Amino acid sequence: MKAFAQLFTALDETNKTNEKVKALKDYFMRVPDTDKMHMLALFTGRSPKRQINATQFRLWAMEASHIPAWLFEESYHVVGDLAETVALLLPDHEYSSSKTLTEWMAEIVALNNLPEVEKRDWLTRSWAALDRQERFVFNKILTGSFRVGVSQNLVIKALADVSGLDAATITHRLMGNWMPATYQFEELVHTDTAIEDVSRPYPFFLAYPVQETSTVQKTPEELQNLLGDAGEWQAEWKWDGIRAQLIKRDGQIFIWSRGEDLATDKFPELHPFMQQWPDGTVVDGEILSFKEGLPLPFAILQTRIGRKTLTKKVLEEGPVALIAYDCLEYDGEDIRYKTQTERRGLLEGLQHTTPYPEVFRISELIEFDSWAQLSQIREQSRAMVAEGIMLKRKNAHYQVGRRRGDWWKWKIDPLSIDAVMVYAQKGHGRRADLYTDYTFAVWDGDKLVPFAKAYSGLTDTEINKVDAFVKRNTLEKFGPVRTVKPELVFEIGFEGIQKSTRHKSGVALRFPRILRWRHDKPKDEADTIETLKAFLGEGPI
Amino acid sequence: MFNKPLLEFTDKGIYCAKGKFYIDPWQPVDDAVITHAHSDHAYAGHKRYLAHHLSREVLKYRLGEDIRLQTVEYGEKVMKNGVEISMFPAGHVIGSAQIRVESQGEVWVVSGDYKVEDDGVCTPFEPVSCHHFISECTFGLPIYKWKPQVDLFNEVNAWWKNNLAQGLATVIVGYSLGKAQRILQNLDLGNGKIYTHGVIENTNEALRRNGIQLQPTKRITQATSKEEIRKGIVIAPPSAVGTPWMRKFQPYSFGYCSGWMALRGAKRRRAADRGFILSDHADWDGLVSAIDATGCEKVYLTHGYTASFARYLTEIGFDAHEVHTLYGGEEEGAPPQPSPEGRELDDANINIANQKVSPSGGDLEGAVDLGGATI
Numbered sequence: 001m002k003a004f005a006q007l008f009t010a011l012d013e014t015n016k017t018n019e020k021v022k023a024l025k026d027y028f029m030r031v032p033d034t035d036k037m038h039m040l041a042l043f044t045g046r047s048p049k050r051q052i053n054a055t056q057f058r059l060w061a062m063e064a065s066h067i068p069a070w071l072f073e074e075s076y077h078v079v080g081d082l083a084e085t086v087a088l089l090l091p092d093h094e095y096s097s098s099k100t101l102t103e104w105m106a107e108i109v110a111l112n113n114l115p116e117v118e119k120r121d122w123l124t125r126s127w128a129a130l131d132r133q134e135r136f137v138f139n140k141i142l143t144g145s146f147r148v149g150v151s152q153n154l155v156i157k158a159l160a161d162v163s164g165l166d167a168a169t170i171t172h173r174l175m176g177n178w179m180p181a182t183y184q185f186e187e188l189v190h191t192d193t194a195i196e197d198v199s200r201p202y203p204f205f206l207a208y209p210v211q212e213t214s215t216v217q218k219t220p221e222e223l224q225n226l227l228g229d230a231g232e233w234q235a236e237w238k239w240d241g242i243r244a245q246l247i248k249r250d251g252q253i254f255i256w257s258r259g260e261d262l263a264t265d266k267f268p269e270l271h272p273f274m275q276q277w278p279d280g281t282v283v284d285g286e287i288l289s290f291k292e293g294l295p296l297p298f299a300i301l302q303t304r305i306g307r308k309t310l311t312k313k314v315l316e317e318g319p320v321a322l323i324a325y326d327c328l329e330y331d332g333e334d335i336r337y338k339t340q341t342e343r344r345g346l347l348e349g350l351q352h353t354t355p356y357p358e359v360f361r362i363s364e365l366i367e368f369d370s371w372a373q374l375s376q377i378r379e380q381s382r383a384m385v386a387e388g389i390m391l392k393r394k395n396a397h398y399q400v401g402r403r404r405g406d407w408w409k410w411k412i413d414p415l416s417i418d419a420v421m422v423y424a425q426k427g428h429g430r431r432a433d434l435y436t437d438y439t440f441a442v443w444d445g446d447k448l449v450p451f452a453k454a455y456s457g458l459t460d461t462e463i464n465k466v467d468a469f470v471k472r473n474t475l476e477k478f479g480p481v482r483t484v485k486p487e488l489v490f491e492i493g494f495e496g497i498q499k500s501t502r503h504k505s506g507v508a509l510r511f512p513r514i515l516r517w518r519h520d521k522p523k524d525e526a527d528t529i530e531t532l533k534a535f536l537g538e539g540p541i
Numbered sequence: 542m543f544n545k546p547l548l549e550f551t552d553k554g555i556y557c558a559k560g561k562f563y564i565d566p567w568q569p570v571d572d573a574v575i576t577h578a579h580s581d582h583a584y585a586g587h588k589r590y591l592a593h594h595l596s597r598e599v600l601k602y603r604l605g606e607d608i609r610l611q612t613v614e615y616g617e618k619v620m621k622n623g624v625e626i627s628m629f630p631a632g633h634v635i636g637s638a639q640i641r642v643e644s645q646g647e648v649w650v651v652s653g654d655y656k657v658e659d660d661g662v663c664t665p666f667e668p669v670s671c672h673h674f675i676s677e678c679t680f681g682l683p684i685y686k687w688k689p690q691v692d693l694f695n696e697v698n699a700w701w702k703n704n705l706a707q708g709l710a711t712v713i714v715g716y717s718l719g720k721a722q723r724i725l726q727n728l729d730l731g732n733g734k735i736y737t738h739g740v741i742e743n744t745n746e747a748l749r750r751n752g753i754q755l756q757p758t759k760r761i762t763q764a765t766s767k768e769e770i771r772k773g774i775v776i777a778p779p780s781a782v783g784t785p786w787m788r789k790f791q792p793y794s795f796g797y798c799s800g801w802m803a804l805r806g807a808k809r810r811r812a813a814d815r816g817f818i819l820s821d822h823a824d825w826d827g828l829v830s831a832i833d834a835t836g837c838e839k840v841y842l843t844h845g846y847t848a849s850f851a852r853y854l855t856e857i858g859f860d861a862h863e864v865h866t867l868y869g870g871e872e873e874g875a876p877p878q879p880s881p882e883g884r885e886l887d888d889a890n891i892n893i894a895n896q897k898v899s900p901s902g903g904d905l906e907g908a909v910d911l912g913g914a915t916i
Contacts, residue, residue, distance in 0.1 A: 012805070012809075013815060013816075015814075065683070067683055068853075068856065070852070071682075074846075074849045075683060075684045078684065078804075078846075079684055079804055079806070080806055081805065084804070088683075088803065089684060431806065432804065432805075432806030432807075433804070434810075460810070
């Protein structure tokens with residue numbers, strides 16, 4: 001655990017890419033192979049199942065640190081992270097432990113069948129053997145909140161340097177539902193395309209935004225400069241659903257979501273057409289709720305994802321379909337090296353023969369001759385229940401991760417409204433102990449109605465200013481939430497709006513965020529609930 | 542007759558009506574007793590100042606040569622209108638004092654800022670028995686627990702050495718009065734020379750005029766070469782972070798010394814290469830033990846996590862109260878304190894009358910720069 005905690009600290013302490021890679025390589029060189037696999041699992045989001053719930057964890061931490069519950073909570077609000085709070089509050093460690101990460105992980109997994117008392121004793125003993133740095137990482141793993149400030153790309157780069165394999169191969173071999181207990185480091189870095197897991201998805205190719213900010217529109221001339229001739233590009237609508245990879249191999253089917261979650265059971269409607277596919281077929285696309293040929297608001301899909309069991313009612317209210325847009329494996333062959341156009345041809349062939357064209361759909365290509373024409377077509381995005389347009393270079397192969405150059409997303413402007421900040425709450429992580437999460441309201445007559453929460457979009461300097469404002473203008477405190485003197489006006493952007501019975505305002509926004517601070521607007525000039533409601537029906541939601 | 546408390550909290554500062562003097566007032570008054578020379582405690586514009594001997598030169602440097610200043614030794618008694626004033630070491634920075642006020646057998650002590658660990662630079666903190674103790678609690682939450690400074694400076698020196706090996710310049714950042722001297726006295730001169738930012742060197746010079754022995758330092762001027770600096774270490778004030786002055790040392794590794802570095806979030810906001818948890822304030826255990834050692838009947842908490850600390854003290858049997866002051870701007874990079882009014886110092890409170898403090902100076906960094914500095 002010491003080596004792992006040191007790695008974590010080293011990564012945490014530097015912003016420099018080459019130092020991060022160096023720390024990762026040092027780690028790979030010094031730990032046993034099984035530790036490497038556990039580390040890779042943790043760094044790629046494969047945390048072990050949580051064996052001690054948050055309530056137990058808090059309670060036992062309070063006991064071990066001998067402080068009252070309220071003081072624990074106060075501390076937590078200042079630190080903004082449970083694992084860190086506990087690491088700081090516990091008394092100094094009594095002795096030290098030389099257990100490896102693998103040994104610790106085995107102990108954590110073995111907690112599964114233990115009675116509560118034994119879990120508590122184990123936890124208390126473990127804390128006493130770990131220093132502050134180790135404890136923090138240990139707590140993070142234990143509470144299932146382990147995240148690290150390093151991209152998977154860097155881990156893969158370090159691993160590529162150490163093993164001599166190329167990064168794309170490693171990325172691919174780290175996909176899927178492997179477990180550190182069953183996947184050997186030897187298998188991972190073996191130079192042959194050794195033992196393959198039939199469920200393993202390909203790394204997704206992700207698009208780059210054409211414009212980083214939504215305030216300035218790209219002109220057709222700028223697109224010409226950025227992308228070259230329109231004729232080299234294929235355009236499709238950008239669908240707002242769940243990015244997914246659908247696999248049929250060895251008679252089995254697998255549905256992976258973008259977050260690398262295996263979600264096969266969540267989408268039974270898609271199974272029949274997948275069963276019809278020949279073995280060795282992998283398709284990339286978007287899962288959307290569809291009814292009568294039209295996409296439904298994302299909110300409907302979202303409620304479905306949250307369910308443990310899919311009742312008949314849920315399936316009827318939000319049936320899903322796949323809008324396919326790429327084919328990655330055909331007839332058992334990895335065809336990512338083929339051009340966009342070639343892959344598209346194979347995908348169309350596959351889709352044309354399906355007996356289920358209503359659920360196995362294809363993302364239609366948009367016909368256009370010039371960037372100017374496409375700019376105009378893009379204006380219809382909302383009517384198409386799309387988020388904008390996707391641009392794919394016709395001769396590009398399917399790449400790994402987010403790459404500039406061949407896939408671009410060209411989103412439409414968000415809807416926006418000027419609103420008054422009414423509540424503030426402290427953030428987490430880097431923004432712990434700063435008021436960074438705000439609730440916004442619009443006018444309903446002479447009252448302000450809260451309608452959205454947003455916590456991104458301001459610069460650090462602006463956050464500091466708002467934080468100072470909140471502290472000086474608090475009207476009331478409710479736990480961590482402060483009611484603030486209504487004064488500051490912000491322009492809030494959002495992707496869609498829907499009626500909601502759960503919100504006081506009667507509406508729910510999709511992706512609300514702060515576009516800018518309207519220093520120029522007094523609070524009386526903020527928008528009204530009527531203005532907000534006028535957006536209803538302007539999808540996509 | 543209405544019996545006024547010996548010390549009271551007014552909108553100008555802590556006031557002794559009987560003795561007609563204030564302690565660390567933030568509005569101009571006739572008689573100001575000063576705990577220490579940090580800008581949130583020693584304001585300009587008072588008619589007469591009373592402070593410890595070792596604060597003399599720094600106060601004159603910061604507030605002007607012409608201030609009317611009387612200085613005393615620790616333990617020395619001064620009478621003002623029948624009230625006895627004496628000073629005891631606070632262990633915060635050189636010249637820092639707790640102010641003991643006594644009248645008719647009633648004793649009050651104002652801690653100013655303090656720490657209980659002996660830092661080897663200033664006179665160590667000494668608990669003073671009293672009936673009423675007015676304490677700071679900048680780090681009054683149990684998440685703040687300092688390591689012994691020897692461990693910390695081993696880390697600092699090892700980091701410096703490692704930078705030298707990699708050909709990187711080393712910049713260590715700490716407040717110009719207190720932290721800077723504590724750092725420089727603990728640097729391993731075997732590694733190389735110590736270079737200082739002008740604001741820090743001005744403070745060092747003031748302290749040397751006051752008879753304080755400090756390790757040799759070299760002021761960075763236009764003439765100081767980058768190569769020379771790379772073989773040593775630079776001590777800079779927080780206000781220098783992210784400025785062209787600092788960028789010219791590139792490539793460098795930059796370490797930030799502050800108690801707030803105990804929190805990962807604050808550390809990440811600072812974007813320093815290394816965060817060293819070094820504070821001139823007492824940690825949680827230090828505060829509790831210091832308050833306990835006074836044997837006081839009542840505790841008043843002036844700045845820091847006053848609400849939670851007061852509640853905790855009450856639960857363990859003290860009669861503790863929050864009071865409202867304008868202190869608490871000096872621990873640089875401080876997350877603003879969770880008092881309802883959030884009274885950080887704002888521009889209006891900042892005295893820049895003293896022209897010797899350059900605009901890029903390190904004096905008020907904690908007050909005006911709340912985490913905005915990034916490289």
